[in-house]
Amino acid sequence: MNAPMPVGCEKSASPPAASPGPTLPDDIQQAIARAKQDWESTADTLPHIVCLLDERRQAVRVNRVIEAWHLGRVNDVTGRDMHDLLHPGGCEQDCILGSLLGDAWIRMQSGASVEFETLDSRLDRVVSIALRPITGDAGGRRAAGHARAVMVVTDVTPLRVARAALEALNESLEARVHARTQELENAIRDLHNEIARRESAEDALRLSRNELELLSQQLIQAQERERRRIAQELHDSVGQSLSAIKYSLERAVELHRQGRHADTQPLLTRTVERVRDTLKEIRSIAMDLRPSVLDDLGVASALEWLCREFAETYTQIAVCSRISASDADIPQRLVTTIFRCAQELLNNVAKHAKAEQVTVALVRDANLVALIVSDDGVGLPSVDSSGSFGLGHGIRNLRERTQMTGGRLTLSGDQGCGTHARLDWLLTSNEHDP
Ligand SMILES: Nc1ncnc2c1ncn2[C@@H]1O[C@H](COP(=O)(O)OP(=O)(O)O)[C@@H](O)[C@H]1O
Ligand SMILES: [Mg+2]
Ligand SMILES: [Zn+2]
Known part of the structure; x- marks a missing residue:
């Protein structure tokens, strides 16, 4: 349409735009x-x-x-x-x-x-x-x-409407794709977190399993050591003493048969002395073993017994027993541990402290049980670079036993000021006092 042709238009009333003229046939x-x-x-x-x-x-x-x-x-x-x-x-x-x-x-x-x-x-x-x-x-x-x-x-209204509808559709589609993508990303992130959480839980489990294995191995080893020690002690002290007593008695019988009464008298006196020593040794070994009173009565009674035995064995150390808890106060799960720990701590006092007095206390309040053993001896040696002292298994076993039963060991005592050992167990809710 680039000419003033009749572009499909009604002819106006005004003169025609392009009249062919009257000369055309x-x-x-x-x-x-x-x-x-x-x-x-x-x-x-x-x-x-x-x-x-x-x-x-x-x-x-x-x-x-x-x-x-x-x-x-x-x-x-x-x-x-x-x-x-x-x-x-x-x-x-x-x-x-x-x-x-x-x-x-x-x-x-x-x-x-x-x-x-x-x-x-x-x-x-x-x-x-x-x-x-x-x-x-x-x-x-x-x-x-x-x-x-x-x-x-x-x-172009319908076109515009259609275009707008298309755009709206596109937008909503994009929004939905975006939302889905977001959901997917969230799900993936949750999954990753879950995997990480499980992995760390597995790691922790593996670690605690290893620790448990190690602990039970150490426990078995400690048991074995203890058995060997008892066998050795029985052989070395009691066995030898009994051999000596047997020899002395045979000698006394021979002197008596020969009518040498004056010689018999001092020999028998020495032998009685020896029997007394041997009894002491046997007591000390028995103290290391589990007394039947622990099973028959309970740990409070067993501690009283242990203090008495300790006092009779180590006459130069005064024992002050402050067992305020009763047998029924102490949960069964703690009985052996408390007894073994008291044994070890008293043994250490006898072996290392050079103390004049030792106090043993067992207390219980609403939600706590505590064992305290303190002496007035030489105190603990200074702590070495590794943060521990000495080489004994005693303290380490004590700490492990305490931790395994959910308790805590606190050891204090500067050199020359005696040693103070305290073991605490928080009780579980069903062990609380009513
Ligand atoms: N009551 C105490 N008084 C002084 N020193 C102690 C006492 N208890 C422990 N010790 C010191 O701590 C060290 C470690 O004790 P322990 O682990 O029981 O080993 P062990 O008794 O076999 O030597 C002992 O060798 C000793 O030096
Ligand atoms: Mg010891
Ligand atoms: Zn206008």
């Missing part, structure tokens, strides 16, 4: 009229407003779509400004469509086609408007009142 005029009719019917079937404009932006021809859009009758719109054509009856100064059309018209003057889209409230549609210049005839001539431009107005 009839048949050619008829052909032109037919062609015009064809174009008109073609233009009228288009869904767009098609409008030819002259150099003053005024409508030269418009197709019938203008009527379908209720913008006036095809025969009445000729001569109207292109803005007035779309907004009949005048407009305010700041009409957007008006200024868009003005801009487009100016841009089109340079020979370019201009197209824009706008939502127009008066038309109540989204319209796409295309302005295309119409160049002159072959000689570039342009007569006044001739069409200079074509304006095509298309209703």
